[in-house]
Each structure stands twice: as structure tokens, then as C-alpha cells.
Amino acid sequence: MDKLLPLVSVIVPVYNGEIFLEKCLQSVICQSYTNIEIIVVNDGSIDNTSLIIDRYVKLDKRIIGLEQKNGGPALARNKGLKIAKGKYVQYLDSDDCLHEKAIEYLLDKAEVRQTLRNLEKHLSLWI
Numbered sequence: 001m002d003k004l005l006p007l008v009s010v011i012v013p014v015y016n017g018e019i020f021l022e023k024c025l026q027s028v029i030c031q032s033y034t035n036i037e038i039i040v041v042n043d044g045s046i047d048n049t050s051l052i053i054d055r056y057v058k059l060d061k062r063i064i065g066l067e068q069k070n071g072g073p074a075l076a077r078n079k080g081l082k083i084a085k086g087k088y089v090q091y092l093d094s095d096d097c098l099h100e101k102a103i104e105y106l107l108d109k110a111e112v113r114q115t116l117r118n119l120e121k122h123l124s125l126w127i
Helices: 021-029 049-059 073-083 102-126
Strands: 008-014 036-043 063-068 088-091
Touching (some): 008 021, 008 073, 008 102, 021 036, 063 073
Parallel strands (some): 008 036, 008 088
């Protein structure tokens, strides 16, 4: 992984997501842009969600599993955000999947916008 590339944190809150979670996580693991951390927050699930998270934490070193008592997706996202190290954050619900180039595409757009903002700041100093 190139440390010069910005890290993207993907935060996945999940409650009783055993049916969809594996497909969701596979879509993140298989991203064309690989400098990512995947933070999966189990929001007090009572199904096999925690087993799936544990399996994926062992499968991919980019995955971090967190647990909390059921508090809803907003609290789960915030818990993930507290430990996120990325320059950018992508929230993803556990029943959603990403296109394989989604993060690459969004990152490219964000970086172009940031470059344009920086250029505008520098140009305004000369005007």
C-alpha cells in the first residue's frame, strides 16, 4: 500500500445483518482502491453478525470490528468515526454494496475538488 495515497475509512454499522453483511464486506474488500480501513460496528445484533465480523477481521487486516449495545445506526457510525484514521470517510449500510471502483471514483472527485480549492486560495493571493 502506498502511504502517499490518502487513506479512506469505510464505516459499516450493522444490526442483525447476517443475511447481507458478507456481500457488503466483499464489495468493500474488492475495491480497486486498496488504501482503506474498514470499520464494522456491531450495534448489538442478536443473530450471527458478530461471528461474520470476527471471521472477516481475521480474513483481512484492514477490517476493524467494534461492538456496542443497540443504539441505532447514528451512534454506530459515530463510534466508528471516533477511531477512523482516513482523510475521507465512506459510510455504508450493511445491506448495501459498492461498485468495485466506487471509492476510487469518489476519491478522485474529492481530490480534484481539493486541488481546485487550494488553487483558488493561492490565486486569490495574487489578485
